[in-house]
Amino acid sequence: MTGPDTTGADAGALSVLHDLLASRPPTEQGLGVWRWQVRRQLAPLREVIVSPAGPTEDWLAARRGGCQRERTVLVRRLSDLGPRVLHDADLDRLCRDLRHLLDDVRHHEQRCNDLVYDEVELELGGSE
Template sequence: MTLAAQPAPAVGLEHALAGLVAAASPPQGTSSGAWRWQVHRRMGAVRDALVAEVGGQSEAWLAARGGTTSRERGTLLARLGTTGAHVLADGDAPVVRRELDRLLVDLGRHVQRLHDLAYDEVELELGGSD
Protein backbone atom coordinates (compact mmCIF):
# COMPACT_ATOMS: atom_id res chain seq x y z
CA MET A 1 0.00 0.00 0.00
CA THR A 2 1.46 3.34 -0.94
CA LEU A 3 1.31 6.32 1.33
CA ALA A 4 -0.78 8.34 -1.13
CA ALA A 5 -3.38 5.57 -1.39
CA GLN A 6 -3.69 5.05 2.36
CA PRO A 7 -7.05 6.23 3.72
CA ALA A 8 -7.20 8.44 6.78
CA PRO A 9 -8.40 5.87 9.34
CA ALA A 10 -11.19 6.75 11.66
CA VAL A 11 -11.55 10.37 10.52
CA GLY A 12 -15.23 9.82 9.74
CA LEU A 13 -15.56 7.76 12.90
CA GLU A 14 -13.91 10.48 14.97
CA HIS A 15 -16.30 13.08 13.59
CA ALA A 16 -19.33 10.87 14.26
CA LEU A 17 -18.04 10.04 17.74
CA ALA A 18 -17.57 13.74 18.54
CA GLY A 19 -21.20 14.31 17.57
CA LEU A 20 -22.32 11.48 19.83
CA VAL A 21 -20.25 12.79 22.73
CA ALA A 22 -21.83 16.23 22.30
CA ALA A 23 -25.33 14.74 22.13
CA ALA A 24 -24.72 12.56 25.19
CA SER A 25 -24.38 15.67 27.35
CA PRO A 26 -27.69 17.45 26.84
CA PRO A 27 -28.07 21.15 27.70
CA GLN A 28 -30.22 21.91 30.72
CA GLY A 29 -33.89 22.09 29.93
CA THR A 30 -33.81 19.57 27.08
CA SER A 31 -36.70 17.14 27.22
CA SER A 32 -35.84 13.49 27.78
CA GLY A 33 -37.52 12.46 24.54
CA ALA A 34 -35.60 15.02 22.47
CA TRP A 35 -32.33 13.99 24.11
CA ARG A 36 -33.00 10.30 23.48
CA TRP A 37 -33.85 10.91 19.81
CA GLN A 38 -30.76 13.08 19.24
CA VAL A 39 -28.49 10.48 20.87
CA HIS A 40 -30.08 7.72 18.80
CA ARG A 41 -29.53 9.70 15.57
CA ARG A 42 -25.87 10.31 16.48
CA MET A 43 -25.45 6.62 17.27
CA GLY A 44 -26.63 5.90 13.74
CA ALA A 45 -23.86 8.13 12.36
CA VAL A 46 -21.29 6.25 14.47
CA ARG A 47 -22.68 2.93 13.23
CA ASP A 48 -22.42 4.11 9.62
CA ALA A 49 -18.80 5.19 10.18
CA LEU A 50 -17.93 1.82 11.74
CA VAL A 51 -19.52 -0.04 8.83
CA ALA A 52 -17.53 2.11 6.38
CA GLU A 53 -14.17 1.29 8.03
CA VAL A 54 -11.62 -0.25 5.71
CA GLY A 55 -10.49 -3.54 7.21
CA GLY A 56 -7.38 -5.62 6.96
CA GLN A 57 -3.72 -4.71 7.05
CA SER A 58 -1.35 -5.50 4.21
CA GLU A 59 1.66 -6.26 6.41
CA ALA A 60 1.84 -9.64 8.12
CA TRP A 61 2.99 -8.23 11.45
CA LEU A 62 -0.07 -5.96 11.54
CA ALA A 63 -2.54 -8.68 10.53
CA ALA A 64 -3.27 -9.87 14.06
CA ARG A 65 -3.93 -6.35 15.31
CA GLY A 66 -6.03 -5.65 12.23
CA GLY A 67 -8.05 -8.78 12.95
CA THR A 68 -8.55 -7.62 16.51
CA THR A 69 -9.91 -4.27 15.36
CA SER A 70 -12.25 -6.06 12.94
CA ARG A 71 -13.65 -8.25 15.73
CA GLU A 72 -13.86 -5.23 18.01
CA ARG A 73 -15.77 -3.34 15.29
CA GLY A 74 -18.31 -6.19 15.16
CA THR A 75 -18.75 -6.11 18.91
CA LEU A 76 -19.15 -2.34 18.90
CA LEU A 77 -21.76 -2.54 16.15
CA ALA A 78 -23.75 -5.04 18.21
CA ARG A 79 -23.47 -2.85 21.30
CA LEU A 80 -24.59 0.20 19.33
CA GLY A 81 -27.73 -1.70 18.34
CA THR A 82 -28.46 -2.82 21.88
CA THR A 83 -27.68 0.54 23.44
CA GLY A 84 -29.68 2.36 20.76
CA ALA A 85 -32.74 0.32 21.67
CA HIS A 86 -32.23 1.14 25.36
CA VAL A 87 -31.77 4.83 24.63
CA LEU A 88 -35.17 5.00 22.97
CA ALA A 89 -37.10 2.60 25.19
CA ASP A 90 -35.54 2.40 28.67
CA GLY A 91 -37.17 4.60 31.28
CA ASP A 92 -34.19 4.55 33.65
CA ALA A 93 -32.08 7.49 32.40
CA PRO A 94 -29.11 6.94 34.78
CA VAL A 95 -28.75 3.33 33.59
CA VAL A 96 -28.89 4.45 29.97
CA ARG A 97 -26.28 7.16 30.66
CA ARG A 98 -23.87 4.67 32.27
CA GLU A 99 -24.29 2.26 29.38
CA LEU A 100 -23.75 5.09 26.89
CA ASP A 101 -20.68 6.35 28.78
CA ARG A 102 -19.09 2.86 28.70
CA LEU A 103 -19.81 2.60 24.98
CA LEU A 104 -18.23 6.02 24.35
CA VAL A 105 -15.05 4.95 26.19
CA ASP A 106 -14.83 1.74 24.17
CA LEU A 107 -15.42 3.61 20.91
CA GLY A 108 -12.64 6.02 21.84
CA ARG A 109 -10.28 3.09 22.46
CA HIS A 110 -11.21 1.63 19.08
CA VAL A 111 -10.38 4.91 17.34
CA GLN A 112 -7.02 4.98 19.14
CA ARG A 113 -6.25 1.42 18.00
CA LEU A 114 -7.01 2.44 14.42
CA HIS A 115 -4.64 5.38 14.74
CA ASP A 116 -1.94 3.14 16.22
CA LEU A 117 -2.28 0.71 13.31
CA ALA A 118 -2.07 3.50 10.76
CA TYR A 119 0.99 4.97 12.50
CA ASP A 120 2.75 1.61 12.59
CA GLU A 121 2.03 0.99 8.92
CA VAL A 122 3.40 4.40 7.91
CA GLU A 123 6.41 3.95 10.17
CA LEU A 124 7.17 0.63 8.44
CA GLU A 125 6.82 2.24 5.00
CA LEU A 126 9.06 5.17 5.87
CA GLY A 127 11.65 3.10 7.71
CA GLY A 128 11.09 4.12 11.34
CA SER A 129 13.69 5.78 13.51
CA ASP A 130 16.30 3.01 13.68
Protein backbone atom coordinates in the same frame (compact mmCIF):
# COMPACT_ATOMS: atom_id res chain seq x y z
CA MET B 1 -10.75 4.30 11.79
CA THR B 2 -7.59 4.57 9.81
CA GLY B 3 -5.83 7.84 9.22
CA PRO B 4 -7.43 8.90 5.94
CA ASP B 5 -10.81 7.35 6.80
CA THR B 6 -11.24 9.27 10.04
CA THR B 7 -12.83 12.65 9.30
CA GLY B 8 -13.71 15.71 11.28
CA ALA B 9 -17.36 14.72 10.85
CA ASP B 10 -16.62 11.44 12.65
CA ALA B 11 -15.08 13.29 15.57
CA GLY B 12 -18.02 15.70 15.45
CA ALA B 13 -20.48 12.81 15.72
CA LEU B 14 -18.77 11.59 18.86
CA SER B 15 -18.72 15.09 20.28
CA VAL B 16 -22.42 15.72 19.54
CA LEU B 17 -23.42 12.46 21.19
CA HIS B 18 -21.21 13.20 24.20
CA ASP B 19 -22.83 16.64 24.55
CA LEU B 20 -26.33 15.17 24.29
CA LEU B 21 -25.56 12.69 27.04
CA ALA B 22 -24.25 15.47 29.25
CA SER B 23 -27.37 17.61 28.70
CA ARG B 24 -30.14 15.09 29.32
CA PRO B 25 -33.37 17.08 29.79
CA PRO B 26 -34.94 16.88 33.24
CA THR B 27 -38.54 17.22 32.03
CA GLU B 28 -40.74 14.56 30.46
CA GLN B 29 -41.69 16.90 27.58
CA GLY B 30 -38.11 17.34 26.39
CA LEU B 31 -37.27 13.70 26.92
CA GLY B 32 -38.82 12.45 23.68
CA VAL B 33 -36.89 15.00 21.61
CA TRP B 34 -33.68 14.15 23.46
CA ARG B 35 -34.20 10.42 22.83
CA TRP B 36 -34.65 10.99 19.09
CA GLN B 37 -31.58 13.26 18.92
CA VAL B 38 -29.49 10.62 20.67
CA ARG B 39 -30.90 7.90 18.42
CA ARG B 40 -30.03 9.93 15.28
CA GLN B 41 -26.43 10.26 16.48
CA LEU B 42 -26.04 6.48 16.70
CA ALA B 43 -25.88 6.22 12.88
CA PRO B 44 -22.75 8.41 12.54
CA LEU B 45 -21.26 6.55 15.52
CA ARG B 46 -21.83 3.27 13.68
CA GLU B 47 -20.04 4.71 10.63
CA VAL B 48 -17.06 5.55 12.85
CA ILE B 49 -16.99 1.99 14.17
CA VAL B 50 -17.32 0.15 10.85
CA SER B 51 -14.75 2.13 8.87
CA PRO B 52 -11.77 0.08 7.60
CA ALA B 53 -9.55 -1.58 10.18
CA GLY B 54 -6.20 -0.55 8.81
CA PRO B 55 -3.26 -1.90 6.87
CA THR B 56 -3.04 -5.29 5.21
CA GLU B 57 0.61 -5.98 5.97
CA ASP B 58 1.11 -9.61 7.00
CA TRP B 59 3.11 -8.75 10.09
CA LEU B 60 0.17 -6.68 11.35
CA ALA B 61 -2.45 -9.37 10.65
CA ALA B 62 -2.88 -10.40 14.28
CA ARG B 63 -3.42 -6.83 15.47
CA ARG B 64 -5.73 -6.10 12.53
CA GLY B 65 -7.71 -9.23 13.42
CA GLY B 66 -7.97 -7.96 16.98
CA CYS B 67 -9.35 -4.64 15.71
CA GLN B 68 -11.88 -6.47 13.58
CA ARG B 69 -13.05 -8.61 16.51
CA GLU B 70 -13.28 -5.52 18.69
CA ARG B 71 -15.27 -3.76 15.96
CA THR B 72 -17.76 -6.66 15.88
CA VAL B 73 -18.29 -6.39 19.64
CA LEU B 74 -18.73 -2.60 19.44
CA VAL B 75 -21.30 -2.89 16.62
CA ARG B 76 -23.21 -5.49 18.63
CA ARG B 77 -23.22 -3.25 21.70
CA LEU B 78 -24.40 -0.31 19.60
CA SER B 79 -27.17 -2.44 18.10
CA ASP B 80 -28.29 -3.46 21.58
CA LEU B 81 -28.33 0.16 22.77
CA GLY B 82 -30.35 1.47 19.81
CA PRO B 83 -33.79 0.32 21.00
CA ARG B 84 -32.95 1.15 24.60
CA VAL B 85 -32.44 4.81 23.67
CA LEU B 86 -36.11 5.10 22.77
CA HIS B 87 -37.62 2.96 25.51
CA ASP B 88 -35.33 2.45 28.52
CA ALA B 89 -36.82 3.88 31.71
CA ASP B 90 -33.45 3.89 33.52
CA LEU B 91 -31.88 6.91 31.83
CA ASP B 92 -28.92 7.05 34.18
CA ARG B 93 -27.89 3.51 33.26
CA LEU B 94 -28.55 4.19 29.58
CA CYS B 95 -26.38 7.32 29.61
CA ARG B 96 -23.64 5.49 31.50
CA ASP B 97 -23.71 2.63 28.96
CA LEU B 98 -23.59 5.07 26.02
CA ARG B 99 -20.69 7.03 27.55
CA HIS B 100 -18.85 3.76 28.14
CA LEU B 101 -19.43 2.82 24.49
CA LEU B 102 -18.11 6.22 23.36
CA ASP B 103 -14.94 5.71 25.41
CA ASP B 104 -14.48 2.23 23.96
CA VAL B 105 -14.99 3.57 20.41
CA ARG B 106 -12.32 6.22 20.99
CA HIS B 107 -9.90 3.56 22.27
CA HIS B 108 -10.73 1.33 19.29
CA GLU B 109 -10.12 4.22 16.92
CA GLN B 110 -6.73 4.87 18.51
CA ARG B 111 -5.69 1.21 18.20
CA CYS B 112 -6.67 1.19 14.52
CA ASN B 113 -4.77 4.44 13.95
CA ASP B 114 -1.74 2.85 15.62
CA LEU B 115 -1.88 0.11 12.98
CA VAL B 116 -1.68 2.73 10.23
CA TYR B 117 1.25 4.41 11.95
CA ASP B 118 3.09 1.09 12.25
CA GLU B 119 2.55 0.40 8.55
CA VAL B 120 3.88 3.84 7.57
CA GLU B 121 6.86 3.41 9.89
CA LEU B 122 7.70 0.14 8.14
CA GLU B 123 7.42 1.76 4.70
CA LEU B 124 9.71 4.61 5.75
CA GLY B 125 12.29 2.29 7.27
CA GLY B 126 11.48 2.69 10.93
CA SER B 127 13.84 4.61 13.19
CA GLU B 128 17.03 3.51 11.47
